[in-house]
Amino acid sequence: MTALRNILIRLSTTAVTLFGVAVIVFVVIRVVPGNPIAMMLPPGATDDDIARLEALYGFDKSIFQQFLIWGAGVLQGDFGTSISLRQPVADLVLGRLPATLELSIVALVMAMLLGGALALMGTLYRDTTTEAAVDVTAGMALSIPDFLWGLVLILLFGVLWPIFSISGRVSPSLDFDFATNFYLFEALLRLRFDVVGHLLSHSFMPALALAIPLAAIIAQLLKQSLKETMHLDYVTLARTKGYSEQHVITREALPNAVLPTLTLIGVQFTFLIGGTVIIERLFSYEGLGNMAIDAVINRDLPLIQGIVILFALLFTVINLLVDMLYVVLNPRLRHA
């Protein structure tokens, strides 16, 4: 019963958060100087033309009325029509979402592998210079944000040793018809590993830039938890049984030490997705964030609203899932 009540409370606060985001973005972008409609029309347009188009997009009504109309549409899945691209916002945004999700997931996997490897290395060689090196590396990696790592990677793998592509999601030369916008998953499912390789060579650098700070956080926290677990009696018991140090760390200590890290990854994953906005721009990757920046530059109010709401929805859903996952993974909380 209490679990159900908690979930209901969480859902209602989520709704309040989304409503707040909608109100803020709606009001903020309507304070923007410069009439978006006037920018759409050729220079010779008359005031009548402007007024007619304003009426078409509903900009002649008060902000409050506009919000009601927009809100009613959103609840029915209608996010309006993009001014600059003249297509339904919902189609545009959902068309780009897979690109951003794939990039974020590749980055998340990279961060977990990198961070996990660093933590295990630091634990295996604890109290040596290797552990100190792991600490320094993680500290450095954490201090520098993804934007700067992206630039460093462009210099390393785009200029100095040009082995990866520095722009776009696919090269125009790729001869492959995608049925969905989930290019990477589709190529994997169709077992076209040449295409998978092509896609990964494009997403490698943006994903790594996003992954490095998260990998550092994972390395630090997982190493700390492992250190605490390694002193527990059951680990000592496993060691006296004659298991190798690798076995003791990966099979005995790791499963117990990993829970706090998993929770943290959930929260950090939303930060990582937030980072895709500028990273996509940096690597000319055709995702949601890149589209968002163009939308702001073009004063495309319906598109901006749609993208911001989608991001907010994504963040709140991920947080909700992480909380549920935590309850599932942590048996002590299941009956609380």
Next chain:
Amino acid sequence: MRDARAEVKRPIGLRLWLSGGWIALLALAAIFAPLIAPHDPLAQDLFLGRMPPFWMDGAEPGYWLGTDSLGRDVLSRIIHGAQIAMIVALVAGTITCVIGASLGLMAGYYRGWADRVISRLVDIWMAFPPVLFAILLIAVLGPGLMSIIIAIIVIDWTRFARVIRAEALTQGAMDYVASAQVAGRTRFSTMLAEILPNVLPTVVALLTLEMGIAVIVEAILSFVNLSISTDSPTWGGMIAEGRTSVHQAWWVLVFPLVALFLTVLSFSQLGEGLKDRFDPVLR
């Protein structure tokens, strides 16, 4: 005990000196930019376009770090760019810190409706991708130094509010706070005299971190061409230009990037170092 502590102190000291040294150097460069910079950062000379740095063949004497595609001196532009970076770091960082930390302190110590309102606002803010929020605000406020500072404050106050709220909650539950109130202090003066000193190390560490973040935000906004007008050189603007010509003139990207990298690293290391210094428990 004494020996062990001396051993811990040494690397902290070195870190503080190195990072503090770089920031001090940068501050001096910013203040005396017109005197130090070898050239006018805006002076264009199309005959001197894309000259490499001094150690390479074809370098032009006097242009130590080379020139960009318009023949402007990279070193002079970095020195002048330090002005914007320092102003943004100090002003935006400090105001963000004061506003965010005060709200966090109030939420964590007074709890009740203050906490409910502030925490709900933080939740809403956390649902925005910060970079997108910043770009949106600059589009609204119009480009310029003032807009950037306002945007950073509006976006990043939650960083302080979240952490300080949590700290104030823990501190507020401690016995020394209860005894201060029994001794007749008002709640407001307890907050300032008892809670604040105990959360101060965290505030200081967050503040220097925020200064580094502010520099990055400015660079990102310059990068998407939404920062300050093109006639004041900024590191982000230089990076944006360098990114487009990276295959022809890597130095236009590398040098401002190094400056930005060292600055952000120094601010965060300074924060870590100062936190250890100020921490009453470690001290």
